[in-house]
Amino acid sequence: MAEKVNIHEALASVTEHWSQKIIGEANGQLIKVAKGVGETNWHKHDDQDELFILYKGHLTIQLRDRDVELYEGDLFVVPRGVEHCPRAENEAEFLIAGLNVTSNAAGGKPNA
């Protein structure tokens, strides 16, 4: 059985932007934490919904038809197949849940 994890401590240990760190698993889904500043590339996940919970800062989930503004404590689900582009003017810290790690080129991770 996995031990408990403190989400704030896990976030503090993240050193690279737009790179997800796995902190748990439940019912086949991964719970991950990440930090971001700037923006990813536009992308979508055809195989999974992507859940965001904001822990620190302000994250804009740009969709093609509107922006969703997330602040501390806000939860938002990007449905599978929907194009999105997260953007943060200053560093934002968040939790993500989904079927696998999506912080890769296909997942919109910007070039280093």
Place this chain on the structure above:
Amino acid sequence: MAEKVNIHEALASVTEHWSQKIIGEANGQLIKVAKGVGETNWHKHDDQDELFILYKGHLTIQLRDRDVELYEGDLFVVPRGVEHCPRAENEAEFLIAGLNVTSNAAGGKPNA
């Protein structure tokens, strides 16, 4: 597409202890918020892992062989089939994720 939900506001709207309120869905799993004080009955879920994230207060997840003490920001997953009994000396507020609403008699909800 569902709108964003603020978890703190959703928790503030919960009026009954050990009763889950659905605030989102992703990949076939429900995201729920709940408050608890006292304890549930001992129970287990053979069909699903149950994920807890503590938002306020202190929640003890009693397992048969140990207690897991959760404070703000702590995440813990009770694996399917594992007997557990959440207990809170003072009111605790938390998020739960799983395949369905488990705040029923089979889910350990205490008698009113």
